[in-house]
Amino acid sequence: MSTPATATAVNTRTIDISATPAVPMSRLISVEIRKSFDTRAGRWLTFSILGITVIATALGALFFEESAQDYVSMLSMAGGIMTSFLPILMILLITSEWSQRTGLATFTLEPRRSRVVVAKFLAGIVLSIAVLLLGASIAAVGTLASPVNGGSADWNLTWDPIPSFFLGTLIAVFVGFAFAMLLRNSPAAIVGYFVYSLIVPTVAGILAYIIKGLEDVIPWIEFNTAQAPLYTGDFTLSGQEWAQLLVSGTIWLVLPFFVGLRLLLRAEVK
Amino acid sequence: MIEVHGLTRTYGGFTAVDDVTFTAQAGRVTGFLGPNGAGKSTTMRVMVGLTPATRGKVTIGGHEYRDIPNPGRHVGVLLDASAQHAGRTGREILTLGAKTMGLPSSRVDEMLALVSLSDDEAKRRLRNYSLGMKQRLGIAHALLGDPEVLILDEPANGLDPAGIRWMRTLLKGYADRGGAVLLSSHLLNEVELIADEMILIGRGKIVAQGDKKSLLAMDSTVSTLVVAEDNAALARAAQAAGHQVTEAGEGIRVDAAPADVSRLSIEHGLVLTDLRSGAAGLEDLFLELTADTQRETVPAPATGASA
Numbered sequence: 229m230s231t232p233a234t235a236t237a238v239n240t241r242t243i244d245i246s247a248t249p250a251v252p253m254s255r256l257i258s259v260e261i262r263k264s265f266d267t268r269a270g271r272w273l274t275f276s277i278l279g280i281t282v283i284a285t286a287l288g289a290l291f292f293e294e295s296a297q298d299y300v301s302m303l304s305m306a307g308g309i310m311t312s313f314l315p316i317l318m319i320l321l322i323t324s325e326w327s328q329r330t331g332l333a334t335f336t337l338e339p340r341r342s343r344v345v346v347a348k349f350l351a352g353i354v355l356s357i358a359v360l361l362l363g364a365s366i367a368a369v370g371t372l373a374s375p376v377n378g379g380s381a382d383w384n385l386t387w388d389p390i391p392s393f394f395l396g397t398l399i400a401v402f403v404g405f406a407f408a409m410l411l412r413n414s415p416a417a418i419v420g421y422f423v424y425s426l427i428v429p430t431v432a433g434i435l436a437y438i439i440k441g442l443e444d445v446i447p448w449i450e451f452n453t454a455q456a457p458l459y460t461g462d463f464t465l466s467g468q469e470w471a472q473l474l475v476s477g478t479i480w481l482v483l484p485f486f487v488g489l490r491l492l493l494r495a496e497v498k
Numbered sequence: 499m500i501e502v503h504g505l506t507r508t509y510g511g512f513t514a515v516d517d518v519t520f521t522a523q524a525g526r527v528t529g530f531l532g533p534n535g536a537g538k539s540t541t542m543r544v545m546v547g548l549t550p551a552t553r554g555k556v557t558i559g560g561h562e563y564r565d566i567p568n569p570g571r572h573v574g575v576l577l578d579a580s581a582q583h584a585g586r587t588g589r590e591i592l593t594l595g596a597k598t599m600g601l602p603s604s605r606v607d608e609m610l611a612l613v614s615l616s617d618d619e620a621k622r623r624l625r626n627y628s629l630g631m632k633q634r635l636g637i638a639h640a641l642l643g644d645p646e647v648l649i650l651d652e653p654a655n656g657l658d659p660a661g662i663r664w665m666r667t668l669l670k671g672y673a674d675r676g677g678a679v680l681l682s683s684h685l686l687n688e689v690e691l692i693a694d695e696m697i698l699i700g701r702g703k704i705v706a707q708g709d710k711k712s713l714l715a716m717d718s719t720v721s722t723l724v725v726a727e728d729n730a731a732l733a734r735a736a737q738a739a740g741h742q743v744t745e746a747g748e749g750i751r752v753d754a755a756p757a758d759v760s761r762l763s764i765e766h767g768l769v770l771t772d773l774r775s776g777a778a779g780l781e782d783l784f785l786e787l788t789a790d791t792q793r794e795t796v797p798a799p800a801t802g803a804s805a
Contacts, residue, residue: 241499241501241523241524241559241560242559242560242561243499243558243559243560243561243566243572243646243647245559245561245565245566245567245572248566248567248568248571248572249567249568250567250568251567251568251598251599251600255597255598255600256598258597259594259597259598262594262597263594266586266590266594267583267585267586268585269585270585324583328582328583328584329578329580329581329582330581330582330583331548331581332548332577332578332581333581333582333591333594333595333639335547335548336546336547336548336569336570336573336575336577337569337570337595337598337599338569338598339546339547339563339564339566339569340564494550496543496548496549496550497543497548497549498543498548498549
């Protein structure tokens with residue numbers, strides 16, 4: 229008891245909170261970022277994402293066809309790896325509070341859970357951008373290195389793919405976040421995410437192949453398929469492609485996000 | 499300091515906490531006592547907003563917990579010492595708390611010293627901690643923000659006898675300095691020695707509350723355990739005076755006050771080697787009050803009238 233209240237506290241029934249400022253958002257964010265790195269599992273995850281990117285880029289620099297040893301190819305490969313693994317980072321930010329039961333401490337130190345969610349969200353974005361920038365640098369090094377094998381280090385990056393790649397990664401990260409809030413369990417959310425990102429589009433592709441006419445419907449209801457134009461062609465979306473992204477995104481991202489948020493804000497923390 | 503009003507929490511058809519009302523005052527240690535599954539932890543989780551109440555309200559220092567800004571600076575909470583990331587070191591767990599609350603890292607060292615966790619132990623990961631070490635760390639975490647109120651769920655669980663004594667001194671001193679302490683336990687003797695006030699809960703309902711004296715006064719049976727050199731003679735004398743007598747261990751139990759038994763022995767010139775009150779202790783009272791809520795069917799209290 230550091231306050232002078234001590235002397236008279238024996239019969240006090242109230243606590244004076246007027247002099248206590250709330251925990252600032254910046255502090256919550258920095259704590260959330262710290263939590264991603266202060267365990268072996270957390271560090272291991274981030275380093276393996278980067279490690280896999282380095283290995284894949286090195287292989288690309290050595291073995292890609294010469295025509296494909298350009299920066300955009302390197303970047304889309306790095307981006308593909310990031311898009312697969314960054315959501316796990318995001319998922320664990322949320323689910324570990326339940327799976328490791330750290331939520332007891334987290335949500336008693338900041339009982340306004342919406343603030344914790346915002347902090348985690350922003351922490352996840354900061355981490356994702358940092359990892360993405362590292363990924364872009366790795367791809368650049370890969371491009372630089374490509375001449376060792378006869379490539380020409382083609383710096384063909386124009387502006388167009390940048391916002392598209394960025395949007396694609398953000399979508400992946402957001403979907404991870406939504407699934408995590410919805411399930412609040414690490415293995416379930418990670419498996420759920422891979423079912424969404426790997427199995428659903430494959431099944432959709434097979435069904436489209438079997439059933440005539442389904443091909444036109446799928447981009448409207450299958451989010452991964454709707455995102456394909458972000459990574460292919462001229463990397464820009466037509467009006468219809470934007471509409472497809474919006475409609476399928478409502479199903480796979482917006483809906484789980486808000487249902488998950490509502491559940492998380494009310495769920496019992498045990 | 500902590501005021502619980504008509505708190506109820508149901509899970510489907512099951513009522514875990516049933517219309518619970520009590521107050522934990524500043525400057526006192528309040529023991530929250532009940533068998534496993536009585537609703538202690540649920541009540542405590544509701545207090546700090548981790549579990550929503552079905553009905554009723556809890557205020558701490560006049561505020562709902564979620565309205566307290568930076569609550570770690572006002573209310574220290576330990577609900578489950580194992581509920582921390584197994585891969586974090588003890589020091590890191592405290593550091594995260596200190597950073598959230600905006601405290602300097604020197605505070606972490608102070609708390610580690612207070613709970614006697616060595617530098618070496620603080621560097622170990624939580625999965626390598628014994629339960630007693632986890633409890634110490636949890637208490638350090640609760641005390642980090644120098645709070646006015648402490649809410650501790652089974653804090654003595656896993657502590658060795660020296661650790662329990664240490665905690666008793668710590669909490670007593672904390673209350674003497676004006677803090678309010680609410681601690682739960684399923685073990686009476688853990689609480690009996692430090693609690694100024696006890697709340698007994700069984701199957702979600704409060705069955706009794708008060709200080710030790712007033713709780714003991716609830717036991718109205720008058721009974722004396724006595725050992726005489728000639729037990730048989732004393733028994734005859736007591737029966738002649740109209741008292742019920744039963745055999746009890748080396749001596750006999752008489753349903754009269756110790757003073758009356760002593761008087762009898764003087765009148766009959768009988769030498770006593772032991773004379774004490776046979777009224778049920780707190781433990782018997784506790785078991786009796788929560789008897790219908792126990793998992794095990796408790797045999798009639800050892801010192802009960804039927805002995």
